[in-house]
Amino acid sequence: MTIPILICDDSSFARKQMVRALPQHWDVSISYAENGQQAIDAIKQGLGDILFLDLNMPVLDGYGTLEIIQAQDLPTLTIVVSGDIQPDAHQRVRELGALDFIKKPTDKDKVLDILTSYGVIRPEDIVLGELLQDSASHIARSRECDKLRLDGDSAVKLDAYQEVANVAMGRAGDLLARVLNVTVKLPIPKVNVLASSELHMILKATDETSSISAVCQGFIGSGISGEALVLFYDSAINGLASLMDYQGIVDDAIEREMFVDLSNILVGSFLKGFSDQLDLGFSQSHPELLGLHRNIGEIIHSNQRNWQEILAIEINYSIEEYNIDCDLIVLITQQSLPILNNKLIYLLDERLA
Amino acid sequence: MSNNSIGDFHWMLTMFNNIDVGMVVIDSEYSIQSWNGFMVHHSNIDAADAKDRTLFDLFPTIDKKWLLRKIETVITIENQAFITWEQKPFLFPFESYRPITSTVEFMYQNITIIPLPSLTGKIDKISLIIYDVTDAAANKIELQKLREQLPV
Numbered sequence: 001m002t003i004p005i006l007i008c009d010d011s012s013f014a015r016k017q018m019v020r021a022l023p024q025h026w027d028v029s030i031s032y033a034e035n036g037q038q039a040i041d042a043i044k045q046g047l048g049d050i051l052f053l054d055l056n057m058p059v060l061d062g063y064g065t066l067e068i069i070q071a072q073d074l075p076t077l078t079i080v081v082s083g084d085i086q087p088d089a090h091q092r093v094r095e096l097g098a099l100d101f102i103k104k105p106t107d108k109d110k111v112l113d114i115l116t117s118y119g120v121i122r123p124e125d126i127v128l129g130e131l132l133q134d135s136a137s138h139i140a141r142s143r144e145c146d147k148l149r150l151d152g153d154s155a156v157k158l159d160a161y162q163e164v165a166n167v168a169m170g171r172a173g174d175l176l177a178r179v180l181n182v183t184v185k186l187p188i189p190k191v192n193v194l195a196s197s198e199l200h201m202i203l204k205a206t207d208e209t210s211s212i213s214a215v216c217q218g219f220i221g222s223g224i225s226g227e228a229l230v231l232f233y234d235s236a237i238n239g240l241a242s243l244m245d246y247q248g249i250v251d252d253a254i255e256r257e258m259f260v261d262l263s264n265i266l267v268g269s270f271l272k273g274f275s276d277q278l279d280l281g282f283s284q285s286h287p288e289l290l291g292l293h294r295n296i297g298e299i300i301h302s303n304q305r306n307w308q309e310i311l312a313i314e315i316n317y318s319i320e321e322y323n324i325d326c327d328l329i330v331l332i333t334q335q336s337l338p339i340l341n342n343k344l345i346y347l348l349d350e351r352l353a
Numbered sequence: 354m355s356n357n358s359i360g361d362f363h364w365m366l367t368m369f370n371n372i373d374v375g376m377v378v379i380d381s382e383y384s385i386q387s388w389n390g391f392m393v394h395h396s397n398i399d400a401a402d403a404k405d406r407t408l409f410d411l412f413p414t415i416d417k418k419w420l421l422r423k424i425e426t427v428i429t430i431e432n433q434a435f436i437t438w439e440q441k442p443f444l445f446p447f448e449s450y451r452p453i454t455s456t457v458e459f460m461y462q463n464i465t466i467i468p469l470p471s472l473t474g475k476i477d478k479i480s481l482i483i484y485d486v487t488d489a490a491a492n493k494i495e496l497q498k499l500r501e502q503l504p505v
Binding site: 217220281283331333 | 373390391393394395397448449450451452453454455485488
């Protein structure tokens with residue numbers, strides 16, 4: 001019997017990855033949703049007996065979706081697939097009725113394990129599926145793959161970067177949460193290709209009025225180079241100091257200590273998450289304090305050189321209960337982009353295998 | 354080799370590949386024998402690809418005559434030699450570590466050349482150690498520019 005499956009993720013790259021991670025020869029019909037609201041509608045139409053649900057999405061996020069499913073007792077088994085790997089997130093989605101949690105990037109064996117252990121899929125389903133090689137879903141799936149290859153050939157969409165950034169962001173957020181012992185609110189990473197003049201504008205737009213402190217680290221490896229910037233808003237300093245257990249007056253030395261320690265965590269784990277997924281190795285420069293309590297314009301001196309374009313990944317980490325906000329901005333040079341694009345195409349192909 | 358020394362070799366190799374300083378070993382024919390992680394990442398040339406190639410092969414812009422003179426002196430006097438960024442801004446054409454916010458385009462380098470004696474005491478290999486001194490160099494250059502603008 002064909003099982004209706006629903007994959008709900010705002011990233012089309014992530015949806016494709018999920019399709020790839022499904023057991024082969026499993027007789028399913030796949031539908032897609034880009035946010036929780038679409039997922040709810042699809043479930044009501046009977047398109048989602050099994051729901052693979054992302055957490056960070058626009059319109060209606062994963063938590064909201066789970067709440068509605070629970071409140072309205074909708075007929076679906078939900079498996080959460082997310083880059084947010086904080087223990088708190090696991091706990092919360094289970095309380096909201098999710099069957100299990102799969103961390104991104106989605107691993108094929110893990111998916112099969114979970115599906116088997118909850119009896120969603122039986123070993124004989126796979127065998128039967130293998131016998132019916134030409135099942136509709138199989139054909140549909142290979143069509144989906146072909147389509148993807150074509151997409152990949154033209155240009156890898158920013159969406160793919162966003163998804164890789166999303167996974168890396170989750171790891172960095174998880175480490176930050178562990179070190180500070182709080183829950184970190186994870187946003188959807190913003191990915192843009194900018195001209196160098198626009199970079200100045202984007203950074204300025206982060207905050208025109210209040211003063212900030214910035215730490216910068218360069219990275220290079222496998223033909224890919226760039227910089228990671230961490231921006232700390234002055235309003236966050238006291239909250240950070242109390243979280244990190246610094247008592248008394250927060251002087252310059254303590255501030256520097258906090259900024260460098262936190263940017264080590266954020267930059268290091270983000271780059272590790274990013275490079276692990278794409279099978280890259282990076283050297284990282286020593287962190288450089290670009291400035292303390294300055295206006296953003298004073299900190300970032302736009303380079304004289306003419307970059308035609310830069311890939312910018314912006315992530316805003318916030319810890320609401322302590323009024324802490326900081327931005328991680330990863331900038332990747334233009335000459336790195338063709339290499340990165342190839343790596344992303346390879347990443348999709350590999351998951352296909 | 355005992356297990357212990359393999360273990361020692363392993364962590365030493367990890368350190369060799371992760372230290373943020375370039376380390377290269379070349380033999381008497383100027384062929385590369387060892388190329389650490391710093392060199393791999395900044396040149397985008399794998400250690401396996403660099404092996405047995407000469408420096409001049411991989412980096413045609415290196416002034417061969419000039420470098421050979423330095424290396425031969427090191428072998429003759431059996432003592433280290435230094436090259437500072439102020440005499441030559443860089444030996445290896447690497448980009449600045451911070452390609453976007455840095456005010457300079459390439460990596461300024463200080464280089465130390467060290468003789469490596471074999472077990473018999475003969476110098477048959479030498480090591481080049483490459484330090485990234487871009488920040489210090491860029492600051493000093495800026496400072497000098499400012500000083501020149503001051504009235505005497």
